Amino acid sequence: MNRLSTFNIVSLTLGFAFLYIPMLILVIYSFNESKLVTVWAGFSTKWYGELLQNEAMIDAAWVTVKVAFLSSSLATILGTMAAYVMVRRGRFFGRTLFSGMIYAPLVMPEVITGLSLLLLFIAIGLDRGVLTIVLAHTTFAMCYVSVVVSSRLISFDDSLEEAALDLGATQWEAFRLVTLPIIAPAVISGWLLAFTLSLDDLVIASFTSGPSATTLPIKIFSSVRLGVSPEINALSTIIIAIVTVGVLTASIISKRQITRRLQEEAAA
Amino acid sequence: MRRLLVGIPYLWLLVLFLVPFGIVAKISLSDVAIAIPPYTPTLDLSGGWSAIRAYFAELDFENFAFLASDDLYWKAYLSSLKIAAISTFLTLLVGFPMAYAMARAPAAWRPALLMLVILPFWTSFLIRVYAWIGILSTEGFLNQFLLWIGVINEPLTILNTNLAVYIGIVYTYLPFMILPIYSTLEKMDGSLLEAAEDLGCSRAQAFWLITVPLARPGIIAGSFLVFIPTLGEFVIPSLLGGSGTLMIGKVLWEEFFNNRDWPVASAVAIILLLILIIPIVLFQKNQQRQAEAEK
Structure with missing residues (x-):
C-alpha cells in the first residue's frame, strides 16, 4: 500500500501547486521593477526600500506586534487557567456556562465578535485604541489557548499531581513543578497560535481600533481595496518569510525534543 | 486560590463575551437616532424605577x-x-x-x-x-x-x-x-x-x-x-x-x-x-x- 498510484501523485501535485503558486507569484513580483504588478520589467528591490520609508506602515507594524505580544501573553495565562479549571477542577457553580463561553468564540463570526465588543466599549465609555484591541484579541485568543492546553491536560495522568500533593507540595508548587513542565509544549503552541491570530486579524481590529491605533491588517486592507500594489507585495513577502522561518524552526525544535525523549525512554 | 483560578477567566469571559451579546440584543430592539451613541433609548438609571420601565417599554x-x-x-x-x-x-x-x-x-x-x-x-x-x-x-x-x-x-x-x-x-x-x-x-x-x-x-x-x-x-x-x-x-x-x-x-x-x-x-x-x-x-x-x- 505504500506506493503512490499515479492518481494520488497527480492530486498531490495539483493540490500543492494550487496552495503555493499564488504565494510564489506574490513573492516573485515583489522584486519587479515595474509599478504594473502583472508585467515583469526586470529585477529590483526598490519596493522594499519604499516600504521601509513608509512611516505609516512601520507605525502600524509596531502597533500590530505590540498588540499581538500583549494579547497573546494575557490570553496564554487566562486560557491556561481556564483549561486547568475545566479539566482538573470537576464541578463548580456555572460550569456549563463557563464551557459554553470558552467554545462559543471559536465558532462566532468575526463580524459579530467585533460588533459586540465595540458596542461594549462604547457603552462603558472606553476610548478605542491599543488597549481595546488587546482586550478584544485576548478574549477570542484565550479560547484557542484553552482548547490547545486542555487537550494536553486530558492526555496526562493526574496521579502525578496527586503524588506531589501527597509528598507535601502545596497546590501551587504541584502546578509549578509538576503540571506546568508537562504541559509547557502545549502552552507554548497556544501562545504562538494566539500571537498569529492577533497578527492576522482584520475584522475584530477594525471594529475595536480607533484613529490613534491602526494595525497592519487594517492598513493592508485599505490599500488593497484600491488594487494590487508592489509595496504590499514586498510586505507580504516579508511576512511570508518570517512565518515560514518561524514555523520551520518550531517544528524542528519540537521534533528534536520528541527524538530526545524517545531516546531517553529507550535508555531508561 | 481556587476561587481566583475559576473566577478570573470566568469574569473576563462574562464581561467581554456575554455582556457584549446582551448589548447587541438590546440595541437590536432599539431605534436608530441621530445622536451619540446613534440609537435610542439609552438607559438612565438616575431616573429611578419609572425610567427603567419607560426604557423597556420603548424596546420593540x-x-x-x-x-x-x-x-x-x-x-x-x-x-x-x-x-x-x-x-x-x-x-x-x-x-x-x-x-x-x-x-x-x-x-x-x-x-x-x-x-x-x-x-x-x-x-x-x-x-x-x-x-x-x-x-x-x-x-x-x-x-x-x-x-x-x-x-x-x-x-x-x-x-x-x-x-x-x-x-x-x-x-x-x-x-x-x-x-x-x-x-x-x-x-x-x-x-x-x-x-x-x-x-x-x-x-x-x-x-x-x-x-x-x-x-x-x-x-x-x-x-x-x-x-x-x-x-x-x-x-x-x-x-x-x-x-x-x-x-x-x-x-x-x-x-x-x-x-x-x-x-x-x-x-x-x-x-x-x-x-x-x-x-x-x-x-x-x-x-x-x-x-x-x-x-
Missing part, C-alpha cells in the same frame, strides 16, 4: 420586522447559505483527493506533507486572499496564461464575481478540510480494502463501500469547519466579490460602518447567530460521536 421588534420586509436581507442570508454550501462542496472536492493521497503516501513523507498543508494556515489570511486579486483580474496572470496558450481570445471577467469568491474560500479554507479527513483516513486499515477486493469488489466499489464510510466523520467535521466560518465571512467577498456578491457579513459591516445604522446591524447579527446555531449543534454532535467511537 421593529428592526426584525424591517429585516423581514426588506428583500435585501432575505437575499443576503439565502445567498450566504448558498455560497457557503457550494464552496464547502468545492473544498471537499479539492481536499478529499489530497487527504487521501497524503494518507496513502509513505510514512516517512507524511510529516513533511502535513507541514506543507499547515504552513499556509499560519500565513496571513489577508495576504492569501490578496494574492488572488493579481491572478484573477482582467490583466491578471490567469488571463495572460489562458490568452497565451490560446484557450480564450478575450480576457475573462473572474475578479469581482461569485466565482472569485468560491476560489478564495476554497483556497483559504482548504487546510480545515484536509486535516480532519486525513486524520480519519490515516487510521484506516489498508487490509480492509484488500479483503474487499479479494471478495470480488472492484476498486471503485471498495472505495465507495469502505473508504468513504470510514472517512465520514472526517468529511463531516471538515465540511462544518469550512461551512460555519464561511457563512459570516467578510474579507473574501469584499476583496474578491463584486457588487452582485451578497453575503451577510458584508451587509452587517456596511450597515454599521457606512449607514451607521447600529440597531439594524445588531438585528442582522442576531439573526445570523440564530442561523448558525443549527450547524454548530450538528457539528458538536458529530464530534461527540467521534470521540465516543474512539474510546
Whole structure:
C-alpha cells in the first residue's frame, strides 16, 4: 500500500501547486521593477526600500506586534487557567456556562465578535485604541489557548499531581513543578497560535481600533481595496518569510525534543 | 486560590463575551437616532424605577420586522447559505483527493506533507486572499496564461464575481478540510480494502463501500469547519466579490460602518447567530460521536 498510484501523485501535485503558486507569484513580483504588478520589467528591490520609508506602515507594524505580544501573553495565562479549571477542577457553580463561553468564540463570526465588543466599549465609555484591541484579541485568543492546553491536560495522568500533593507540595508548587513542565509544549503552541491570530486579524481590529491605533491588517486592507500594489507585495513577502522561518524552526525544535525523549525512554 | 483560578477567566469571559451579546440584543430592539451613541433609548438609571420601565417599554421588534420586509436581507442570508454550501462542496472536492493521497503516501513523507498543508494556515489570511486579486483580474496572470496558450481570445471577467469568491474560500479554507479527513483516513486499515477486493469488489466499489464510510466523520467535521466560518465571512467577498456578491457579513459591516445604522446591524447579527446555531449543534454532535467511537 505504500506506493503512490499515479492518481494520488497527480492530486498531490495539483493540490500543492494550487496552495503555493499564488504565494510564489506574490513573492516573485515583489522584486519587479515595474509599478504594473502583472508585467515583469526586470529585477529590483526598490519596493522594499519604499516600504521601509513608509512611516505609516512601520507605525502600524509596531502597533500590530505590540498588540499581538500583549494579547497573546494575557490570553496564554487566562486560557491556561481556564483549561486547568475545566479539566482538573470537576464541578463548580456555572460550569456549563463557563464551557459554553470558552467554545462559543471559536465558532462566532468575526463580524459579530467585533460588533459586540465595540458596542461594549462604547457603552462603558472606553476610548478605542491599543488597549481595546488587546482586550478584544485576548478574549477570542484565550479560547484557542484553552482548547490547545486542555487537550494536553486530558492526555496526562493526574496521579502525578496527586503524588506531589501527597509528598507535601502545596497546590501551587504541584502546578509549578509538576503540571506546568508537562504541559509547557502545549502552552507554548497556544501562545504562538494566539500571537498569529492577533497578527492576522482584520475584522475584530477594525471594529475595536480607533484613529490613534491602526494595525497592519487594517492598513493592508485599505490599500488593497484600491488594487494590487508592489509595496504590499514586498510586505507580504516579508511576512511570508518570517512565518515560514518561524514555523520551520518550531517544528524542528519540537521534533528534536520528541527524538530526545524517545531516546531517553529507550535508555531508561 | 481556587476561587481566583475559576473566577478570573470566568469574569473576563462574562464581561467581554456575554455582556457584549446582551448589548447587541438590546440595541437590536432599539431605534436608530441621530445622536451619540446613534440609537435610542439609552438607559438612565438616575431616573429611578419609572425610567427603567419607560426604557423597556420603548424596546420593540421593529428592526426584525424591517429585516423581514426588506428583500435585501432575505437575499443576503439565502445567498450566504448558498455560497457557503457550494464552496464547502468545492473544498471537499479539492481536499478529499489530497487527504487521501497524503494518507496513502509513505510514512516517512507524511510529516513533511502535513507541514506543507499547515504552513499556509499560519500565513496571513489577508495576504492569501490578496494574492488572488493579481491572478484573477482582467490583466491578471490567469488571463495572460489562458490568452497565451490560446484557450480564450478575450480576457475573462473572474475578479469581482461569485466565482472569485468560491476560489478564495476554497483556497483559504482548504487546510480545515484536509486535516480532519486525513486524520480519519490515516487510521484506516489498508487490509480492509484488500479483503474487499479479494471478495470480488472492484476498486471503485471498495472505495465507495469502505473508504468513504470510514472517512465520514472526517468529511463531516471538515465540511462544518469550512461551512460555519464561511457563512459570516467578510474579507473574501469584499476583496474578491463584486457588487452582485451578497453575503451577510458584508451587509452587517456596511450597515454599521457606512449607514451607521447600529440597531439594524445588531438585528442582522442576531439573526445570523440564530442561523448558525443549527450547524454548530450538528457539528458538536458529530464530534461527540467521534470521540465516543474512539474510546
